[in-house]
Amino acid sequence: MNPESLAWNERLVGLPGGAARLDTPALVLDLDAFEHNLAAMAATARAQRVKLRPHAKTHKSVTVARRQLEAGEVVGFCCAKLGEAEALARGGLDHLLLTSPVFGESKLPRLLALHVRLADLAVVVDDPQQVEALAQAFAAAGRRLRVLVDVDVGSHRFGAPSVADALALARRIAAEPALELAGIQGYAGSIQHIADYAERAAAAGPVAAQLAEIRDALRAEGLRCPIVTGAGTGSHEIDARGGVFTDLQVGSYAFMDVEYLDCVLAADGSPRFRPALEVRTRVLSRRHAGFVTTDAGTKCFATDGPLPRVVGGAPAGSTYRMAGDQFGRLILPEGTEGPPLGAIVRCLVPHCDPTVNLWDHLVCVRGDTVEAIWPIEGRGAVA
Amino acid sequence: MNPESLAWNERLVGLPGGAARLDTPALVLDLDAFEHNLAAMAATARAQRVKLRPHAKTHKSVTVARRQLEAGEVVGFCCAKLGEAEALARGGLDHLLLTSPVFGESKLPRLLALHVRLADLAVVVDDPQQVEALAQAFAAAGRRLRVLVDVDVGSHRFGAPSVADALALARRIAAEPALELAGIQGYAGSIQHIADYAERAAAAGPVAAQLAEIRDALRAEGLRCPIVTGAGTGSHEIDARGGVFTDLQVGSYAFMDVEYLDCVLAADGSPRFRPALEVRTRVLSRRHAGFVTTDAGTKCFATDGPLPRVVGGAPAGSTYRMAGDQFGRLILPEGTEGPPLGAIVRCLVPHCDPTVNLWDHLVCVRGDTVEAIWPIEGRGAVA
Known part of the structure; x- marks a missing residue:
């Protein structure tokens, strides 16, 4: 929490040049x-007659989720942890899948309390022990839970390791x-994150085929399989066209990030999505030639991916x-002058999901104006 | 925020076996x-007649700071950012240095508001522009701020790059x-983090000599230099004995962490400090031979240092x-059986400072009992 900093930035909302x-x-x-x-994502989904179940692990924000809903083609939201789902539910969102x-x-x-609160809550399992525990708890409470079989x-990391295992789990749930x-x-x-589109498509094909095989086998046994869910930003177009995923x-x-900017995400090679998320940092010290020191380090940027990419406020070719x-250290190209103190x-x-998880708020700008500040309600909801 | 998870853990406080x-x-x-x-740290300080100014960047917690104060030899606290200092001040702590x-x-x-609130607030500078801005703001407010010269x-990263620069800055402040x-x-x-004690001592010597030279030059000019502050956990004993740092x-x-456990911190080679900080994670999936999947990843552990070290709940030799x-993935030694689901x-x-910054609470245990839950008030206070 950084309440004094937040208060300053809130006072800038709507002021010309506030950013x-x-x-x-x-x-x-x-x-x-x-x-x-x-x-752009809603248009792809509409064109391919597939739905979206955006993953809240990226943004952990009620307002972002609402905007996704308003953009269309959304049937619900994914949450990686129970705490993320609780945060969205507190914000009035529903149709949640724990992935x-x-x-x-x-x-x-906690799962039962969330189930009572929502019209639609589903979870995944990959082990008969999980099925048994859920069945007992929900039977005892007189409630019925929607369950999906997770397939590796x-x-x-997770998932039934074979088609036979997936079918056995499905029978057990049913x-x-x-x-x-x-x-x-x-x-x-x-x-x-396979950078090349054709290479990624070649890897995505067998995944969809594996899921289609399980879906068809379930149906052949008379079991229901209304949802086939998966895919991500990297494979979204490939999987939308493939017709297996619902x-x-x-x-x-x-949001996009440096990781995904290096991937071709559309078959026609066009940059389908635009980088929307930045950390803005200021120069705090400039006592050396060749670099300046800024006010954002590993408590501001996740370090599991590439380095941040400098896109403004520094000479072209600067690195961070x-x-x-x-x-942080802003390294200047040979012969350039660094930005002044306070710039x-x-x-x-670098990688949006864990970077967002470091922050309590998103400062939303349009051009030079701060338009709003959105809380990241699910930040730190790792349990 | 993870309020439902916190509520569960709070109910365990004081229960036998709650951990x-x-x-x-x-x-x-x-x-x-x-x-x-x-x-142990207070004893070293007492023996060497040096004081402690613990750095809140590690813990960002009012309660931890209070415990440090109670342990003795503490003259104040360091804060890396204004937001950290504001968090400690809200908790009633004083004698803060912005490093x-x-x-x-x-x-x-914000600095002025904090100055009004505290008996003792000091900041560092490394540039005449900073001195000028502080002088103007504090003169206009009719207040007087304590300022230290930061030396590279x-x-x-920061700091006056030469003795002459440091002296010039000091004159300007005075x-x-x-x-x-x-x-x-x-x-x-x-x-x-130089692992070898003698090698670290050899590197620390010139640092202390550089500071002593500046201190002596200031005194020779009739300028005051009551504080010579610096050092860290790695060099604490060397610097305590050196006699330059106040x-x-x-x-x-x-807290300690994997990084520091690999360093010899006492001249006699003894392990002066004990590892006190853990992430406890549970097994969520075990569908493969050789490893299990757990519920803690990069949103629970900082990734700028080494990997987490497994110290319990898994076969000896397991890695994470x-x-x-x-x-997370708990990798099991050949031929061992992984812990059961939920264990x-x-x-x-790996590295305590940025790891703590991912969490809102410290769950404090003594043996098998949860004794208290302390908030991390300064978490995310990066501005």
């Missing part, structure tokens, strides 16, 4: 780019009166690296 | 180890009626790596 006066560092959302991204298993004594009462499509078999999930996280778990498209938890430097975020 | 029932993932502080660490420059239109009113002792020259700061961040800016010693933002795995944190 130049931000207290920094700040996580800034370019609303024009953000709205373009939501519209990883929920297990254990502390989770079941190559990430080896046999429980307190559970409703709602379909299957296969999230191929490991292929999303809905796409896209997340990063809304961390100088500890709270500071704003704009950096695209 | 085994924690909602996970959770950031857990072992109070026995923590108290040992505070006592990096404060500059710009949004910061000065090798990190090349000439401003609204400013009081309070001393000098030299933080040698780059030497703190106080040590130690931080990580309270990230499996995305929300999950707790205990991991020492």
Whole structure:
């Protein structure tokens, strides 16, 4: 929490030129780019007659989720953790899918409380023990939970490891009166960031085929499989065209980041989405030739991906690296003069999901104006 | 924020065996180890007749700061950002030093408001422009601010780059009626993690000599230099013995982490501090031979340092790596059986400062009992 900094930035909302006066560092959302991204993803979904189930792990924000809903083609939201779903539910959102298993004594009462609150809540399982625990808890409460079978499509993190395992789990769910078999999930996280489109498409094909095989086998047994969910920003167009997925778990498209900017996301090679998310940082010290020290370090940027990309406020060719938890180093090209003390430097975020999770608010700008400040209600909701 | 998870864990406080029932993932502080660490650092300071100015960038917690104060030899606290200082001040703490420059239109009113609130607030500068801005703002407000000259002792991040520059800055401060020259700061961040004690001592010597030279030159000119502050957990014993520093800016010693556990911190080779900070995570999926998937990933562990170290709940020799933002992979030694679904795995944190900054609460345990839950008030206070 940074209430004094927030108060300063809130006073800038609506003032002409307010964006130049931000207290920094700040996580800034370019609303024009953000709205373009939501519209572009909705248009793809509409054209391909597939639905969207945006993943809240990217933004953890009620307002962002509402905007996604308004952009169209959205059937619900994905949440990685129960806490994320609770945050969205508190904000009035519904139709939530928990995309990883929920297990254990502390989770079941929370899951039940969330179920009571929502019209539509679904979870995934990958183990018979999870099915048993959910069935017992929901039967005891006199409620019925929608459950999907999670399928391991190559990430080896979660998921039934074989078609036979997936079918066995589905039968087990279907046999429980307190559970409703709602379909299957296969999230191929490991292929999303393959930079080359054709290579990514070649990797996505077998994933869809694996899910189609399971879906068809379930139907052949008379079991229902209304949902086949998965995909991500990387494979969204490929999977939309493939016709197997009923809905796409896209997340990063809304904000974009350095990781995804290096991937060709549309078959025609066009840049479908625009970078919308920046950290704005100011120059704090300039006592050396060749670089200046700024006010954003590893407490502002996730370090699991590439480095931030400098897109404004510095000579062309400047690069950025961390100088500890709270500071950065803007490295200047040979022979250039660094920005003055207090100047704003704009950096695209390296990997959006964990970067957003460092911040409590999104400062939303349109051009030079701060238009709004949105809370990130699910920040830190890792449990 | 994760209020439902917090509510569950709060209900466990004081219950026998409560630690085994924690909602996970959770950031857990072992109070026995923590108290040992505070006592050990205070004892070193007492023996060497040096004071401590613990750095709040590590813990960002009012309660941790209070415990440090109670442990003794503390003259104040360091804060990396204004927001951190504001968080400590709201919690009633005083004698705060801002260890990096404060500059710009949004910061000065906040600094003034904080100055009004505290008996003792000091800042550092490394540029005449900063001195001028502070002098103007404090003169206009009719207040007097204590200012230290920051000296670049090798990190090349902040600091006057030469002895002559440091002296010029000090003269400039001393000439401003609204400013009081309070001393000098030299933080040698780059030497703190040198694993070998003798090698670290060899690197620390010239740093102290550089600061002593500036201090002596200031005194020779009739300028005051009551404070010579710097050092860290890595060099604390070396710098305490050296006799140049008046106080040590130690931080990580309270919690420790994998990075510091690999450093010899005492001349006699003894492990002076005990690892006190863990992330406790549970097994969420076990559908593969050789590893299981847990519920803590890059949103729970900082990734700028080494990997988490597994210290409980898994076969000896197990290792941990990230499996995305929300999950981990516990890799099992050949031929061992993984822990069951829902079992707790205990991991020492890789780098404590940015890891703590991911969490809203410290769950404090003593043995099997949850003794308290402390808020991390300054989490995310990066501005």
